[in-house]
Amino acid sequence: MAGVAGRLARLRCSGALSSPLQVTRFPALQLHLCGPAMRASQKDFENATNQVKLLKKDPGNEVKLKLYALYKQATEGPCNVPKPGVLDFINKAKWDAWNALGSLPKETARHNYVDLVASLSASSESSIQVTPAADRKQPGSDALVVTSQDGITTITLNRPDKKNALTTQMYHDIMLALEAAGKDDSAITVLTGNGDYYCSGNDLTNFTDIPPGGVEEKARSGAVLLRDFVDCFIDFPKPLVAVVNGPAVGISVTILGLFDIVYATDRATFHTPFSHLGQSPEGCSSYTFPKMMGPSKATEMLVFGKKLTAREACTQGLVTEVFPDSTFQKEVWVRLKAYSKLPPNAMRISKQVIRNTEKEKLHAINAEESNILRERWLSDECMNAVVSFLSKKAKL
Numbered sequence: 001m002a003g004v005a006g007r008l009a010r011l012r013c014s015g016a017l018s019s020p021l022q023v024t025r026f027p028a029l030q031l032h033l034c035g036p037a038m039r040a041s042q043k044d045f046e047n048a049t050n051q052v053k054l055l056k057k058d059p060g061n062e063v064k065l066k067l068y069a070l071y072k073q074a075t076e077g078p079c080n081v082p083k084p085g086v087l088d089f090i091n092k093a094k095w096d097a098w099n100a101l102g103s104l105p106k107e108t109a110r111h112n113y114v115d116l117v118a119s120l121s122a123s124s125e126s127s128i129q130v131t132p133a134a135d136r137k138q139p140g141s142d143a144l145v146v147t148s149q150d151g152i153t154t155i156t157l158n159r160p161d162k163k164n165a166l167t168t169q170m171y172h173d174i175m176l177a178l179e180a181a182g183k184d185d186s187a188i189t190v191l192t193g194n195g196d197y198y199c200s201g202n203d204l205t206n207f208t209d210i211p212p213g214g215v216e217e218k219a220r221s222g223a224v225l226l227r228d229f230v231d232c233f234i235d236f237p238k239p240l241v242a243v244v245n246g247p248a249v250g251i252s253v254t255i256l257g258l259f260d261i262v263y264a265t266d267r268a269t270f271h272t273p274f275s276h277l278g279q280s281p282e283g284c285s286s287y288t289f290p291k292m293m294g295p296s297k298a299t300e301m302l303v304f305g306k307k308l309t310a311r312e313a314c315t316q317g318l319v320t321e322v323f324p325d326s327t328f329q330k331e332v333w334v335r336l337k338a339y340s341k342l343p344p345n346a347m348r349i350s351k352q353v354i355r356n357t358e359k360e361k362l363h364a365i366n367a368e369e370s371n372i373l374r375e376r377w378l379s380d381e382c383m384n385a386v387v388s389f390l391s392k393k394a395k396l
């Protein structure tokens, strides 16, 4: 554990790569202002540092780095600490951002900080004032888009530049979206991705957001989140369809066993590299995969990380049907629109007849997989894999 703790200490990030609130957890953010402010007063600056803690929306890593750099410049002046080593990538990113401000005067930095926080607060306010269509509560960030049309509620993963990797916020938003979709007047619910990927699985930077309770607390809360997330798929009451628009990795693959239909473009691949990541299967795949494809094919995927093409996944029963990429969207949506016109109550009841017998078992398996993963997340094998990816040394 000492090795893990050491690496985690380097991974730990209080503003650059984690939640918005962590911007405020730098020791340096304890105020010790000196000198008069010329354009933004000391009071404005203090208010702004408090306002940052109240932002409702994660401003993203780039903005967090800017805030960090401006804060340091405003309170300490030009960067005056040694450059961190190349492997200490988080502190190096922070150092780079601060150092890039050169000899910017403290007063200007203070003013820019106040301006930046004001603009973030304004956009955060306007995003929660938007009245959602069809009385739907909108997700907490743009990373998830929920729409309803033609009797279909579509939940779209919308982080194409990150291959739709799932942030902690997105897990929560997907759960809320599923809860609402389960109760709305649509007949079918679809999960899909925006961009060239369907989803690259868990966002590995989630591991860098360590709470005050340390890595054990992080692993514990991660396991609770995972269990709750997968429970929503087990319990989803109406037909749930995955429109797999590109490659799928990790948890986005394992939960496919809980969908009622999986349509895939022939460009999609299905990859569960848990051993490579020092992790273990989740999403009830330790049960659904052997059941659908037999234990040995499931082992190739879940233990040895064999990546399946869409056609192979279809042969194994993980995918319902594969479509040529050029006609994928058109063919799939025509099909789904026709299905959505079928009597919704009959579809809902038929789904429940098919699925309900297994529900209790699936919940127990989900709880067990989540517990096992909690242990795995504390292992050196897992931490090494995450560090390798985040330091850009490894890709799947």
Ligand SMILES: CCCCC/C=C/C(=O)SCCNC(=O)CCNC(=O)[C@H](O)C(C)(C)COP(=O)(O)OP(=O)(O)OC[C@H]1O[C@@H](n2cnc3c(N)ncnc32)[C@H](O)[C@@H]1OP(=O)(O)O
Binding pocket: 161, 162, 163, 165, 166, 171, 200, 201, 202, 203, 204, 205, 222, 223, 225, 226, 249, 250, 251, 252, 277, 279, 282, 389, 394, 395, 396
């Ligand atoms: C609480 C619930 C936990 C549930 C447990 C879940 C487990 C899992 O899901 S395990 C699977 C985790 N996923 C991965 O290990 C995938 C890691 N990503 C990759 O290996 C590659 O990015 C790729 C193969 C998915 C795509 O490679 P490529 O086409 O070369 O694209 P880039 O690597 O340049 O990616 C663009 C951009 O996106 C970032 N990114 C992609 N995937 C993730 C990810 N899973 N987590 C964090 N970031 C990811 C990537 O770092 C690039 O970012 P920039 O460098 O900033 O552009």
